Amino acid sequence: MNQTPVLEITGLSGGYSLNKPVLHDIALQVQPGEMIGLIGLNGAGKSTIMKHILGLMSPQKGDITVLGKTRNEDPKGYHSALSFVPESPLLYEEMTVREHIEFTARAYGVDRNDYETRSRHLSELFNMDDKMDTLSSHLSKGMKQKVMIMCAFIARPSLYVIDEPFLGLDPLGIRSLLDFMLELKKSGASILLSSHILSTIENYCDRFIVLHHGKVIAEGTLAEIAAASGQPGLSLEQLFYELVQGGK
Known part of the structure; x- marks a missing residue:
């Protein structure tokens, strides 16, 4: 590595x-x-x-x-x-899904052919094909989150x-x-x-x-954290609970 x-x-x-x-x-x-x-x-x-x-x-x-x-x-x-996906979606209400993604691609200098291929793949992956020309103000919260994710993934940062x-x-x-x-x-x-x-x-x-x-x-x-805590075999959720509750 x-x-x-x-x-x-x-x-x-x-x-x-x-x-x-x-x-x-x-x-x-x-x-x-x-x-x-x-x-x-x-x-x-x-x-x-x-x-x-x-x-x-x-x-x-x-x-x-x-x-x-x-x-x-x-x-x-x-x-x-770098690229960022925030916890709460932040979109321009008067821009469509397609416009958001294209705007982001241009900001990152994504080649037009790469943009077309990636945009098509992302819209299919997240079931947004029929929403690409919809204004963001007309989207549900879950769909807005998908737009944020698609914008982050249209680029290929490190x-x-x-x-x-x-x-x-x-x-x-x-x-x-x-x-x-x-x-x-x-x-x-x-x-x-x-x-x-x-x-x-x-x-x-x-x-x-x-x-x-x-x-x-x-x-x-997970194995290393569990071993260091003296509690091998625990799930991540169980181990996290033990760590924060026990103050270890």
């Missing part, structure tokens, strides 16, 4: 107030072709980490690099190397940052998303995925990072 991480965070502390940081000395890496599950209770700091990665918040301490470069060193290269993508999706949409993320992994892309549905992501992620009160309290494969 390539030893240069796609994403590397070292000594990250930050939050909304200098006097009360949300994150405390966070360190994590995502390697090429890895899917990492970022898990924690509400308020643990998952979305705050993602905001720092996206450049929406500035670290109080520490560094974040994507493909070995910080945002300050190479802003264009940094942002073009890193996907995905925050609670399953909310609002139907079972078929969840399965389609998981299968497509596995396709992206096989192509060498990296994924940092935050989700509360631990039973769903348990068999898809390569490693897990457990956050609690803004600190990393466990990381590794």
Whole structure:
């Protein structure tokens, strides 16, 4: 495996107030072709980490690099190397599904032929063929979430940052998303995925990072975390409960 991480965070502390940081000395890496599950209770700091990665918040301490470069060193290269799926869909009400996807493809410099092929594949995958020319204001919440996912996947960056993508999706949409993320992994892309549905992501992620009160309290494969906690054989959901309840 390539030893240069796609994403590397070292000594990250930050939050909304200098006097009360949300994150405390966070360190994590995502390697090429890895899917990492970022898990924690509400308020643990998952979305705050993602905001720092996206450049929406500035670290109080520490560094974040994507493909070995910080945002300050190479802003264009940094942002073009990642794509984001937020927890809540944010769309332009007077734009159609097709217009959203094409707009995103142009922003990433996607070749027209690649755009056509990918757009067709994504619309079929997420059962949105008959909605491509529908205004986003006329879509259900689940369909809006699919549009956000399709926009993120029309590009082929090195890193996907995905925050609670399953909310609002139907079972078929969840399965389609998981299968497509596995396709992206096989192509060498990296994924940092935050989700509360631990039973769903348990068999898809390569490693897990457990956050609690803004600190990393466990990381590794499911087997590694279980062994380090002295509780081998537990499911991810059981193990997470033991970690956060026991304060280990």
